Amino acid sequence: MSEQILQAIAAIEAQARAAAAAAASLEALQAIERDALGKSGQLSQILRGLKDLDDAGRKSVGQAGNVAKRQVEAALAARKSALESAAIAAALAGERIDPTEPAPRRAVGHEHPVKTVMRELEELFDSMGFTVVDGPEIETDFFNFEALNIPPHHPARDTQDTFYAEGGAVLRTHTSGMQVRAMRNLGAPLRVVAPGRVFRNETQDASHEHTFHQLEGLVVDEGISVAHLKAVLDELLARLFGERVATRLRPHHFPFVEPGLELDFQCRLCMGKGCATCKQSGWIELCGCGMVHPKVLQAGNVDPERFTGFAFGLGIDRLTMMRHAISDIRWVMSGDLRFLGQF
Numbered sequence: 001m002s003e004q005i006l007q008a009i010a011a012i013e014a015q016a017r018a019a020a021a022a023a024a025s026l027e028a029l030q031a032i033e034r035d036a037l038g039k040s041g042q043l044s045q046i047l048r049g050l051k052d053l054d055d056a057g058r059k060s061v062g063q064a065g066n067v068a069k070r071q072v073e074a075a076l077a078a079r080k081s082a083l084e085s086a087a088i089a090a091a092l093a094g095e096r097i098d099p100t101e102p103a104p105r106r107a108v109g110h111e112h113p114v115k116t117v118m119r120e121l122e123e124l125f126d127s128m129g130f131t132v133v134d135g136p137e138i139e140t141d142f143f144n145f146e147a148l149n150i151p152p153h154h155p156a157r158d159t160q161d162t163f164y165a166e167g168g169a170v171l172r173t174h175t176s177g178m179q180v181r182a183m184r185n186l187g188a189p190l191r192v193v194a195p196g197r198v199f200r201n202e203t204q205d206a207s208h209e210h211t212f213h214q215l216e217g218l219v220v221d222e223g224i225s226v227a228h229l230k231a232v233l234d235e236l237l238a239r240l241f242g243e244r245v246a247t248r249l250r251p252h253h254f255p256f257v258e259p260g261l262e263l264d265f266q267c268r269l270c271m272g273k274g275c276a277t278c279k280q281s282g283w284i285e286l287c288g289c290g291m292v293h294p295k296v297l298q299a300g301n302v303d304p305e306r307f308t309g310f311a312f313g314l315g316i317d318r319l320t321m322m323r324h325a326i327s328d329i330r331w332v333m334s335g336d337l338r339f340l341g342q343f
């Protein structure tokens, strides 16, 4: 009787161990464990017959059952750890990094189109012997207005309304204040350009923004005339467009220059015939300019009896818009990625 039971135990053990060794998953191992060793598994059922055996049989079958149980458990544990190692190895293989693989294309930022034009202008003026200077965006009333011959109740202040801070500071309405700062800092003779951000209290529309960019130019030396002014701006346009461009000077009032002028260049789209871009005039305005007013030279501690100078103020956003055919200035500072992504 107990012989038969011992054989059955050996068979269960052999079968369970073979199955464990071949199991392909942790679930399969659990099923084998349940079938062989579980509460109503094969081994338990056989051991239920122990009560019918005599003492000696009970002892030998009991021991054999325990040994078989431990053997099967050991086989299951060994296979379990092998399966887990294989799973880890497979996961690692899937995550392996190939350093020779090209990097995935990711969206990276780039220079803003206004910044590109600004940088190109700086390089261009640098090559003409100008120094690039930087100034504060929050400016004193003195440098922004008064030193430029714009006293407190001058009507020119109406066209350049801005944001006023306590203590008389303003968000600068133009880069022209840098004329006086540069003369005070560097003295005459000098050639400087001052690019930067400027602000106005404007009602926004397609051609007006509260925040935009200018580049101020200033040359002071003995014997400087309007001819020098025109030569420099003609050269600027020739380099910007890659060929000579026709220009004209028109009188215009600015309190800080005398004479005050505006420089137009011939429309590049219609070559002067008249089109929508130049509003049928054949000309496009480039900048305000003129000969520096003696009072402004004086404010810069420069002797107007000895030195003369010219100045100009370029609108950088306008140049950028012309370059890329941007029809509405509000896009420029919008920070809208649908716009910026196009450059």
Ligand code: DAH
Pocket: 173, 174, 175, 176, 216, 217, 254, 256, 257, 287, 288, 289, 290, 291, 311, 312, 313, 314
């Ligand atoms: N600051 C003027 C503006 O923002 C532009 C300007 C006009 C600058 C004449 C100049 C100049 O240097 O000479 O409207």
